[in-house]
Amino acid sequence: MIFLVNLFFRQIKHLSHKMSKPEVVMVLGGPGSGKGTQCSKIVEKFGYTHLSAGDLLRAERNNPESTVGQLIANYIKDGKIVPVEITCGLLDKAIFASGSDKILVDGFPRNQENVDGWNKQMGDRVSLKFVLFFSCPEEVCTARIMERGKTSGRTDDNIKSLQKRFITYINETMPIVRYYEDLGKVRKVDADRIPEEVFCDVEKLFS
């Protein structure tokens, strides 16, 4: 009898675990604020799966069979935000393919269309833990990106694209940070310090 009761509760636990929604932390901040760098550290210390919207878009752009590759290439070079159907579709696929229940969504949502598309497609299927926001002055970010551009091979790591990315960030992404702030979801971290110091604050949010 005790064996059967134990088995029953083990099955319930197993099922509820399978049915629980992946927990998502969205990671926002200006170009070069250190989103990717800090995400790698979170992965290492806390076992999250890191999905960068920019990386997923670049992979899709580089896929010769993609029907939207050229469109993505144009948007990225111009520092504009790719239509949400594409980005959210890639994130959806990657989140559920990962099988992970702890996901970092890096660089998304970047505008109101991203928020609306996400809420519609993913709102009920994942649970938003918080939005990690890296605050960093534009001139610091610019210096970092120009340095990274010497070796990154990214088509948008040049001063012309970067200026456009910053305009997009100020005009379209900052209102989204404020939207989540009003919902009490934003955890702001000063990113204008060495990576290890930034991570000292980041890890407190996950511990």
Ligand SMILES: Nc1ncnc2c1ncn2[C@@H]1O[C@H](COP(=O)(O)OP(=O)(O)OP(=O)(O)O)[C@@H](O)[C@H]1O
């Ligand atoms: N705290 C830091 N101090 C100095 N350099 C940093 C710091 N964090 C990251 N970097 C460097 O700055 C560059 C940009 O960092 P990273 O790629 O993490 O930024 P990002 O926010 O993901 O940028 P993007 O939005 O362009 O993808 C990299 O070369 C990285 O090594």
Ligand SMILES: Nc1ccn([C@H]2C[C@H](O)[C@@H](COP(=O)(O)O)O2)c(=O)n1
């Ligand atoms: N939600 C997103 C995220 C990224 N992009 C495009 C436009 C960005 O300038 C580019 C690079 O992103 P990053 O690697 O810097 O995070 O990718 C987008 O359109 N929508």
Ligand SMILES: [Mg+2]
């Ligand atoms: Mg990045």
